[in-house]
Amino acid sequence: MRRIAVLLAFILCIQLTIVESTRAEVYKDPATLLYRIETKDPVVFITIDDGKDRPANAEAVLNRLNWPITSFLVPKLVGAHAQWFSNFGRVNDIGSHTTRHIALKGLSYEKQKEQICSGEGRLLGKFGKTVGYFRPPFGLWDQNTLKAAAACGISHVFLWRVSLNGRTITTWGGNIRAGDIIIIHYVGSLAQSLRRLERELKRLNLTPARLSDYVK
Numbered sequence: 001m002r003r004i005a006v007l008l009a010f011i012l013c014i015q016l017t018i019v020e021s022t023r024a025e026v027y028k029d030p031a032t033l034l035y036r037i038e039t040k041d042p043v044v045f046i047t048i049d050d051g052k053d054r055p056a057n058a059e060a061v062l063n064r065l066n067w068p069i070t071s072f073l074v075p076k077l078v079g080a081h082a083q084w085f086s087n088f089g090r091v092n093d094i095g096s097h098t099t100r101h102i103a104l105k106g107l108s109y110e111k112q113k114e115q116i117c118s119g120e121g122r123l124l125g126k127f128g129k130t131v132g133y134f135r136p137p138f139g140l141w142d143q144n145t146l147k148a149a150a151a152c153g154i155s156h157v158f159l160w161r162v163s164l165n166g167r168t169i170t171t172w173g174g175n176i177r178a179g180d181i182i183i184i185h186y187v188g189s190l191a192q193s194l195r196r197l198e199r200e201l202k203r204l205n206l207t208p209a210r211l212s213d214y215v216k
Contacts, residue, residue, distance in 0.1 A: 025153045030146035031134065033157045034215075037179045043209035044180045044201065045070065047158065049097060049135065051077035051186045054084050058190035065198060066090045068210040072097040072135035072158075075122035077186075082126040093212050095133035095158070096120040105140035113148035120152050131212050133158055156215055164193040169200060176204055181211070 037045060051073045062069070068091040076099075078085060085092060098104065099119040104112045116134060123130050134154040136145055141157065149157050160183040163170045176182075184193045201207065 025132070025155070027150035027153070027155065029150060030143065031149035031154050031157045033141070033146060033159065034181070035159045036161050036181050037211070037214045039179045039214055041209070041214075042178050042206050043214070044162075044176065044178065044182055044206050045211040045214070046182050046184065046197070046208045047072060047095075047135070047160065047211070048184045048186055048190070050074055050101065051081075051085065053187050053190070054081060055186075055188055055190050058194060059084075059088060061191045061194045062089050065194065065208075067208040069093070069208075070095055070131065070133065070158075070211045071186075072133070073123060074101045075099060075119060075126065078123070078126055086127065091210055093131035093133075093210070094123055094127050094129075095131050095135060096123050096154070097135050098137055101137045103138050103140045104136050104145050105142045107144070109144040109148055112144050113151055116145075116148050116154065117152040120154065132156075133211075133215075135159070158211075164197055165189070166192050167196045169196065176200065176206065178206060 046067060047070045049072045067089055069089040070093040071085060072095045073085065074097050096119040098115040099122060100115065102115065104115060120130065132154055133156050134149050135158050139159050146157060158181060160181045161172050162176050162180050162182040164184045166189040184190060
């Protein structure tokens with residue numbers, strides 16, 4: 001029994017080491033937090049969270065629109081459907097969203113690091129690569145979040161200034177404008193949100209762009 005316990009501890013140690021070393025980069029400075037991108041280009045950035053549902057009608061809408069997106073995914077919600085997410089949109093950059101979708105704010109640095117590194121590591125295992133960005137669940141974060149993200153090889157932590165829920169658009173700080181980061185979710189109403197956003201962006205003469213093309 002003792003040998004088995006020692007062996008299990010050894011395996012766990014290896015697994016934790018693998019999680020912490022899944023990205024080649026480890027940043028000393030805290031990750032950069034952004035709600036929007038400063039740009040004069042007439043573009044916005046669409047991000048989609050979680051991965052709970054994979055609506056076929058949303059896939060059809062996004063294929064028609066041919067928009068690039070960035071997804072912040074929870075590994076257990078992706079399951080065996082990594083290929084579906086990879087093919088969703090013209091480009092779908094994969095970012096992490098913790099391993100269990102829990103609120104990080106107020107947790108210790110070590111607990112936050114475990115959630116972020118583990119989520120990132122599992123997505124790397126499913127997709128082979130990620131864009132190296134992170135979004136804290138519920139938008140809740142503190143300084144430990146930014147430090148832990150950097151230790152996991154995350155360069156940027158992204159929040160948002162515009163949210164869509166079905167046909168409802170919510171903004172913080174006025175109308176949608178160039179450089180805004182927009183959040184939607186992988187839920188049943190995703191297609192409805194995409195069509196609503198299409199109409200609003202046409203009215204404002206704005207076009208979705210690839211987030212990673214504008215991040216320095």
